[in-house]
Amino acid sequence: MVCTANDISAWKDFPKGLRVLLLDEDSNSAAEIKSKLEAMDYIVYTFCNQNEALSAVSSRPESFHVAIVEVSTSNNNGSFKFLETAKDLPTVMTSNIHCISTMMKCIALGAVEFLRKPLSEDKLRNIWQHVVHKAFNAAGKDLSESLKPGKESVFSMLHLQMENGIPMNEDSDKTEDASVVHEIDREPSPGSDKYPAPSTPQLKQGERLLDDGDCQEHTNCSTEKESGEQDGESKSVETTSGNAIAEVTAPIGQPQGSRVSDVKGVADLVDGNKGESTVHSHPQNRVNRKDSQASAEKPSTVSGLHSSCLNKANRKKLKVDWTHELHKKFVQAVDQLGVDQAIPSRILELMKVEGLTRHNVASHLQQKYRMHRRHILPKEDDPRWPQRDQTQRSCYPHKPIMAFPPYHSNHVVPVGPLYPMWGAPPHPANIQMWGSPGYPPWQPTESWHWKPYPGFQADAWGCPVMHPPPGYCSAFTQNASGFHCSSTMDNRSGMPHNSVEHQPAEEVIDKVVKEAINKPWLPLPLGLKPPSTEGVLAELSRQGISAVPPHINGSNP
DNA sequence: CTGTTAATAT
């Protein structure tokens, strides 16, 4: 069937001699194409009859490297059948018609590209790319996931080839399609000497969610720019091939990369029954909607056929796009776990999101957290500040509440509810709420920390703390000897502050106190004004601390 | 190894 990477690297004048199967019922068109191809030293086998072509492919698949198949309104099915039959043969579909769905279907069924007729020489000239792509793609697979080696070998191979100065297509690069050559070429360039390939730890997880990355750019766009809308389509695509081990990922340009992205779109479009896909066919079915659950189970989705082609799609780097849904899961997980357990790995588990890595989660977690904190508190957090060191702030028996950080500006919810976080009794349902966009900047201040009491106060990322929890204050007063938090605070906020006043867990109090002590500059949620410096100093001295430790701008440990 | 964090990249 197709040649291997090795074959190619050993191929003399590479594209020359490439055997092209041409199937076009329009003999004129066929002849034209053929002559063009031959002018480029391709070896063309023309078929005007599908059956013949099919049998040829079936009987001697090794005879062709690439196929160009015309699809017309009349031979639709036949063409598709060809795709099905010649899965291993990189097949370029071509047609006079270019309805998006047809194109998509072709791609979905495994076509490497869809070209609109007439086929320009440039387009024809570059069909070899698909052969290369396939070859290396396969190579990558063989090499298993030892990406690096695979990658490198690929590079080296290509380099050999390239550097030998292949006269082939002087202009290939300007093709619409990503030029494989270039892509690859520039990869190692940064320093062919420096091999230290970027380790991609996250790949290890195997399945990865991927986002469209940039592949779609190359897509069948080659057909025309007109495919603007299509972009939209493919955008929302995803490859839920789940378990599929992340093979490849080699930064190798994917000439027809489209595939990956198109798949889903097509699936929906073509035969709609894509199982889960439908589910999220919602508006924001953004990019990576790797569904939590076994998305893997159906590698052979769309039509059962081309499946092999599909899952073959290689994922690239793919960044994790923390969409709402994703974040929702995240938060949910965190909530479920509780502060003390909200560690990346667990969160990850709970999220059950394919392809997410601990790192991703950790990073997300940390960054959000940190971010907020930083935002709220001045950098200088003098560690030496007199504070009882309650190290056991670790776990509150209660569940922490985490809301959604105001990131991804698209806060979906107008925070009507005061409890946009989970576990918040008032609105248990509003799980996926985000913090209110417009809450006063200082509000989140203390709302950052885990909520000390369930159902008590909003206390989470970006959560508007509508009611200054009196509890805070009382707790505060009780322990924070150093601060004058008049115990007379009002309880006007009809909150169940009592619960707190009863007998807050020490840890909680400690935590609060600690917090307050640590960050005296923070506006108190109580509407009280922060203690004046003088006051603090005075208190300190009263406690035997005569001088305030020098400020060492926190940052450095 | 895992979680944190800082540094970087996009």
Next chain:
DNA sequence: TATATTAACA
């Protein structure tokens, strides 16, 4: 700028 990824560290 914001946010994601990498790398380094504890």
